[in-house]
Amino acid sequence: MSAVDRAFEALRQQNKKALVPFVTAGDPSLEITAAALQELGKRGATVCEVGIPYSDPIADGPVIQASYTRALDKKIKLKSILDTIGQVTPSLPCPVVTMISYAIIHRHGPEKYLDMAQAAGVSGAIVPDLLVEESDKFVQLCKQRDFSLIQLITPTTSKERAKRILETSTGFVYYVSVAGITGERTELPPTIVENVKWLKSQTDLPICIGFGISKPEHVHLLKEACDGVIVGSAIVRRLCEAGSKPQAEVIQEVGDYADTLLDALNG
Amino acid sequence: MDSLGTASHNVPDAAGRFGPFGGRYVPETLTQALDQLTEEYEKAVKDPSFFAELKDLLRDFVGRPSPFYHARRLTEQCGGAQIWLKREDTNHTGAHKINNTLGQALLTLRMGKKRVIAETGAGQHGVATATACAHFGIPCVVYMGEEDIRRQAPNVFSMKLLGAEVRPVTTGSRTLRDAINEAMRDWMSSVEDTHYILGSVVGPHPFPRIVRDFQAVIGEEARTQSLERLGKLPNKVVACVGGGSNAAGMFYPFIEDTDVELVGVEAGGRGPKPGDHASPLTYGEPGVLHGSYSFVMQDEDGQTCDVHSMSAGLDYPGVGPEHSYWKATGRVEYTCCEDNDAMKGFDALAATEGILPALESSHAVAKAMELAAKMPKDQVVLVCLSGRGDKDAAEIARLKGVKY
Numbered sequence: 307m308s309a310v311d312r313a314f315e316a317l318r319q320q321n322k323k324a325l326v327p328f329v330t331a332g333d334p335s336l337e338i339t340a341a342a343l344q345e346l347g348k349r350g351a352t353v354c355e356v357g358i359p360y361s362d363p364i365a366d367g368p369v370i371q372a373s374y375t376r377a378l379d380k381k382i383k384l385k386s387i388l389d390t391i392g393q394v395t396p397s398l399p400c401p402v403v404t405m406i407s408y409a410i411i412h413r414h415g416p417e418k419y420l421d422m423a424q425a426a427g428v429s430g431a432i433v434p435d436l437l438v439e440e441s442d443k444f445v446q447l448c449k450q451r452d453f454s455l456i457q458l459i460t461p462t463t464s465k466e467r468a469k470r471i472l473e474t475s476t477g478f479v480y481y482v483s484v485a486g487i488t489g490e491r492t493e494l495p496p497t498i499v500e501n502v503k504w505l506k507s508q509t510d511l512p513i514c515i516g517f518g519i520s521k522p523e524h525v526h527l528l529k530e531a532c533d534g535v536i537v538g539s540a541i542v543r544r545l546c547e548a549g550s551k552p553q554a555e556v557i558q559e560v561g562d563y564a565d566t567l568l569d570a571l572n573g
Numbered sequence: 574m575d576s577l578g579t580a581s582h583n584v585p586d587a588a589g590r591f592g593p594f595g596g597r598y599v600p601e602t603l604t605q606a607l608d609q610l611t612e613e614y615e616k617a618v619k620d621p622s623f624f625a626e627l628k629d630l631l632r633d634f635v636g637r638p639s640p641f642y643h644a645r646r647l648t649e650q651c652g653g654a655q656i657w658l659k660r661e662d663t664n665h666t667g668a669h670k671i672n673n674t675l676g677q678a679l680l681t682l683r684m685g686k687k688r689v690i691a692e693t694g695a696g697q698h699g700v701a702t703a704t705a706c707a708h709f710g711i712p713c714v715v716y717m718g719e720e721d722i723r724r725q726a727p728n729v730f731s732m733k734l735l736g737a738e739v740r741p742v743t744t745g746s747r748t749l750r751d752a753i754n755e756a757m758r759d760w761m762s763s764v765e766d767t768h769y770i771l772g773s774v775v776g777p778h779p780f781p782r783i784v785r786d787f788q789a790v791i792g793e794e795a796r797t798q799s800l801e802r803l804g805k806l807p808n809k810v811v812a813c814v815g816g817g818s819n820a821a822g823m824f825y826p827f828i829e830d831t832d833v834e835l836v837g838v839e840a841g842g843r844g845p846k847p848g849d850h851a852s853p854l855t856y857g858e859p860g861v862l863h864g865s866y867s868f869v870m871q872d873e874d875g876q877t878c879d880v881h882s883m884s885a886g887l888d889y890p891g892v893g894p895e896h897s898y899w900k901a902t903g904r905v906e907y908t909c910c911e912d913n914d915a916m917k918g919f920d921a922l923a924a925t926e927g928i929l930p931a932l933e934s935s936h937a938v939a940k941a942m943e944l945a946a947k948m949p950k951d952q953v954v955l956v957c958l959s960g961r962g963d964k965d966a967a968e969i970a971r972l973k974g975v976k977y
Binding site: 360361362363364365366367371372375378383384407408409410411412413414434435436437439440458459460461462463464467471482484485486487 | 588596597598599600601602603604605606744745750754757758761762764765860861862863864866869871873874875876877
């Protein structure tokens with residue numbers, strides 16, 4: 307059982323829903339990334355998702371894309387990101403997974419990447435550009451290592467294809483709420499609940515919903531259907547303000563924001 | 574890299590692989606649209622009326638077949654093999670790009686999609702897409718990097734005159750690569766009713782195959798014209814390679830003519846230092862970019878490197894996966910030509926033949942001149958003149974420090 311499986315099992319026993327917050331590694335600095343992970347862990351995040359900045363992200367909206375660009379402009383490298391995660395994970399109450407482009411994994415070599423990530427205490431990965439057709443080898447490597455490979459299913463995924471994706475997913479399933487890019491939205495499509503209900507009938511894996519979720523109202527709408535929510539752009543937007551505001555204040559704000567989501571999920 | 578054996582016509586496979594290259598590395602959201610495109614294209618290929626309609630358009634709207642021209646004075650100046658030009662610059666809109674956009678616009682209609690998006694570097698693909706969309710009455714949005722908008726103002730104006738909306742891209746290097754990122758992002762949110770007319774043999778399966786097939790008309794005509802006019806095939810065929818669509822279209826019909834040497838010319842920019850050129854097949858390594866596995870200019874972390882070329886159309890850090898396959902099989906020789914030499918190619922063709930080549934094509938012209946000079950007079954070097962140079966006049970003036 308992987309660390310991600312254990313985190314969801316513990317939550318299930320408490321009859322609670324998961325909050326999976328996302329932070330961009332290195333924006334505005336690796337020090338702030340570390341502080342944010344510790345704060346989010348303390349507040350009760352189930353799993354923390356760390357975005358590894360990539361030069362050409364296709365699935366990301368303007369907020370996360372800009373945060374990747376800022377981090378890369380500071381010449382932040384994978385090694386220093388994993389070093390930072392490695393410093394945090396021993397004291398973090400929740401597992402860390404990375405959101406990482408396959409371009410980066412391929413460049414280092416899948417096995418070497420997994421060695422490096424596991425040495426830093428990373429428990430899983432979301433690889434948004436590694437489709438089920440291209441993922442056989444990586445799925446096997448992850449299974450051998452008990453490293454969770456969290457696969458994505460979207461509103462444009464056919465049922466037949468979704469079944470195939472569910473077979474290769476471990477840890478949890480990332481259901482993408484909208485056919486589009488990441489980013490805060492005022493409204494979410496009404497089909498989400500129905501789609502997630504169907505997915506739940508097909509798998510025992512927890513299902514978390516991401517993309518576009520930023521408000522407690524969204525959480526209220528979705529919490530019955532899913533096992534948790536993933537929140538990215540709203541946190542990244544707050545954290546990047548630490549470039550101009552005192553760090554402690556920004557970290558506190560992000561923690562308080564996480565509390566509002568946790569209250570909506572489990573309050 | 575180990576040799577993959579002999580290059581075959583019979584690629585890609587069902588997964589979009591050219592040997593190990595190609596495939597699909599995209600977000601899950603796009604798979605449905607890519608599957609739909611694959612399916613529709615398969616149906617179109619089997620439907621004689623599809624290619625009949627495209628053929629009529631290419632003849633009456635584009636002006637095909639394009640001329641097969643003996644550059645006598647340029648040949649004389651070089652003093653070696655005969656230099657012949659396949660004149661894609663004479664096409665409607667001034668470049669080879671129109672061959673592909675008309676084909677994909679027809680596919681858009683077949684899929685019942687109501688809107689088209691495109692990306693453009695030099696602007697030629699943007700103009701060709703805007704033209705095809707105006708021809709069929711399809712609304713069109715073109716993404717273009719701010720730096721390229723500056724370099725290619727006449728094309729930007731043309732696109733607007735043709736009714737397209739040109740959206741400036743202000744992220745990253747503000748060039749073609751960022752324009753592709755933005756177009757892909759738009760497509761992520763609009764796949765239900767929008768087709769993305771990708772402009773080169775890059776991107777996820779099935780784009781590299783579809784674009785190659787639509788551009789193969791260049792090589793097919795050139796092969797026939799060569800047999801008719803020369804009574805033989807050329808000894809060497811030379812084409813410039815950015816993403817690689819004109820080269821793919823030119824080379825593909827010659828792939829199994831193993832006596833014909835094929836030479837792809839990348840943008841050597843200011844020199845071999847990283848960041849100074851746009852030559853992934855010459856200096857890069859295999860990696861993942863914009864949805865496929867191919868040669869890429871990347872750093873040790875897999876981040877895409879900045880690249881440079883004086884030609885906006887070649888200023889791209891990746892290349893089509895079939896070119897990577899041809900490189901790995903040894904079928905095509907890839908080399909590069911630096912900015913200064915390409916400018917000499919431009920000047921030579923203008924002065925000797927009265928033809929202003931696009932800066933992209935000037936790379937191929939310069940390399941062909943160099944190769945021809947070392948070859949016997951009875952041999953033939955055929956160059957794909959992918960586009961005309963009017964669009965580059967202002968940029969050339971700036972580079973030469975001339976006011977006009």
